[in-house]
Amino acid sequence: NAYLEHQEKVYSYAQKEREDRQEIESGKVFDYLVVGAGLYGAVFANEACKAGKTAVVIDKRDHIGGNVYTSRRDNIDVHEYGAHIFHTSDKKVWEYVNQYAEFNHYINSPVARYKDELYNLPFNMNTFSKMWGLYTPEQVQAKIEEQRAEYIAQKKKERGLAPEEAFVPQNLEEQAISLAGTDIYEKLIREYTQKQWGRPCTELPAFIIRRLPLRFTYDNNYFNDRYQGIPIGGYTQMVEKLLSGVPVMTGIDYRTFAKKYAGKYRKVIYTGPIDEYFDYRLGHLQYRTVRFETEELDMPNFQGNAVVNYTGSEAPWTRIIEHKWFEFGKDLEGNDLPKTIISREYSTEWQPGMEPYYPVNDEANMKLYEQYKKLAEKEPGVLFGGRLGTYRYYNMDQVILQAWEMAEKELKTRILVGSV
Ligand code: FAD
Structure with a gap:
């Protein structure tokens, strides 16, 4: 069943791509060209259509979804650009996303591994009682x-x-210890932060x-928000739904599209890097980035949790994500999955040509x-919009x-959703 469903989807998606291309290549002039098929672009295009405008969405990657993109491998939704957990306290946003996906009841409860000791995160009574037996x-x-007090007196x-x-x-270092004390800092903050930023604390x-x-x-x-979960079947399906009825072209860069289809749109919503748009004429904005090493393992359970942070220097990666646990280790029909897929995350300095992930919002960059x-x-x-x-x-x-x-x-227009 799952295989047939998948084939049907591939077929209907290929058909949509063909139809979209025909529409884009027809004489039609679109109100908006949305550059970037991530969440921002998809939501804007969706609203534009609801407001009776026309929009075309493009992305230089060969898929939609931007960083929330998930791909289905061995019936596991793999978060290709890092673990994404939806959480919000905004009821309207929650109702909005629930129109496009059914969310499960996943609650993010990461575990920290320091050498051979395991601690619950975020820092809470489970963490403290494990650390000190209190x-x-x-x-x-x-x-x-x-x-x-001892540390501050010494300093x-x-x-x-x-x-x-x-x-x-x-x-x-001084900030962290003066907030949480030495043990928490040494076991759970120091080396992890150093790996994240590539510099000592x-x-x-x-x-x-x-x-x-500290709880x-x-x-x-992990999150204090009122609503939390993962879209059942992955994020890509949700973005597909947001973009249904909107022509999309993937694998094409803005410059190439603009040259090829000049005059076919009135306005641009640009969600790519702002410095790239201006050909870096004032210099490069800096980012931190993450390299993912994804591996399929022939075992049902590698680490027993979706997210394990490695807070010691013995592991060069910052985290290991085991994707199946975002959906409780089951396929869409509720069967246990025999295999597993993990991603090791390595935090690295961004260089031009790499995926930009986290803006470095320091004084010079701002x-x-x-x-x-x-x-x-x-x-x-x-x-200009989006991250x-x-x-x-x-x-x-x-x-x-x-x-x-x-x-x-x-x-x-006004965004209207369900009860809010
Ligand atoms: P993007 O998703 O980056 O979309 C922009 C798109 O524009 C990209 O697909 C890109 O290919 C395309 N593009 C760029 N330049 C061009 C061009 N010149 N021509 C054509 N296309 C172009 N948020 C949460 O709420 N929970 C989480 O758990 C969470 N985890 C995260 C983990 C990581 C590692 C990262 C980096 C982010 C995480 N986020 C999380 C944040 C989340 O990813 C963003 O909020 C969201 O993806 C931003 O959407 P966007 O549309 O602005 O950007």
Whole structure:
């Protein structure tokens, strides 16, 4: 059944691609060319169609979905660009996405592995009681306070500060220990952060960790949001639904499309990198990126959890994702899956030509972005959006809100969803 369904989908998708191409190549002039078939582009195009406008969506990758793209391998939905967990406290966003996908009840509860010790994340009573053999919040708070106070006193002495003078952390190490104490820092923060940023914590600015949420309850749910889950059958299906009725062309870059189909659209919604649009004329914006090493294993269960963070330096990767656990290890018909697929994630410095993932929103990069933004505001007929177009990290729900904002302004429409 699953095979036939898959074949049917491949067939209908190929047919849609053919029809889309015919439509694009016909004499039709579209109201919008949406560059990027990620969540932002798909939501905007969807709203444009609902508002009676026409849109064509293109992407330089050979698939839709942008970074939320999932591919089905061995009946497992593989998150090809990193684990994506949908979470939001916005009821309207939740109802909106539920129109396009059925979500399961997945709750993100990562585990941290430090050498051969395992700890629950986020930092909560399960983590603390494993670390110190303590049971009550009061005991744990006292323990953390004792470690913080000892460290801060020592640092003040080193800096020649009087006990009543304020201690201002000068780097990420000082910030983390003064918030969470030495044990948590050494086992769960130090080496993990160093792997993420490629530099020791003593050379990283304190502001990277503004707060360190410590939970004094036995609660392993990583997110505080009201709604959470994974679209059953993957994210690609959800984006497909958002784009049904919208012609799409993948595997084509904006410049190539613009040359080939000049005059076939009135306005551009651009969700690619803003600096690339302007041919990097003011310089490159910087990103951190992640390299994924994905492996199929002939075993049913590799690590027993979707997300395991490796917080020690003995492993060069930051995390291992075991994709099947996002859907409870079952196929779409509820059968157990005999195999598994894992991805090791390596955090690396971004170089031109690599996938840009996390914008480095430090002072120098933000200054450069502001200059590009000024150029963008003067660019006739082009509007910039999405995480690359505005050089900001957005969660999926935030990107949807951003696309709605653009749609409401540009299409003079109001986003209406179910009860909200
Ligand atoms: P994208 O998805 O990047 O889409 C932009 C598209 O534009 C791309 O497909 C690109 O190929 C295309 N493009 C770029 N330039 C051109 C061009 N010149 N011509 C044609 N096409 C072009 N959010 C959550 O809520 N939960 C999570 O758990 C989560 N995990 C994440 C994990 C990782 C590793 C990363 C990097 C992000 C994660 N996010 C998560 C954030 C989420 O991925 C983004 O919010 C969302 O994908 C942004 O959508 P977008 O449309 O703005 O960008």
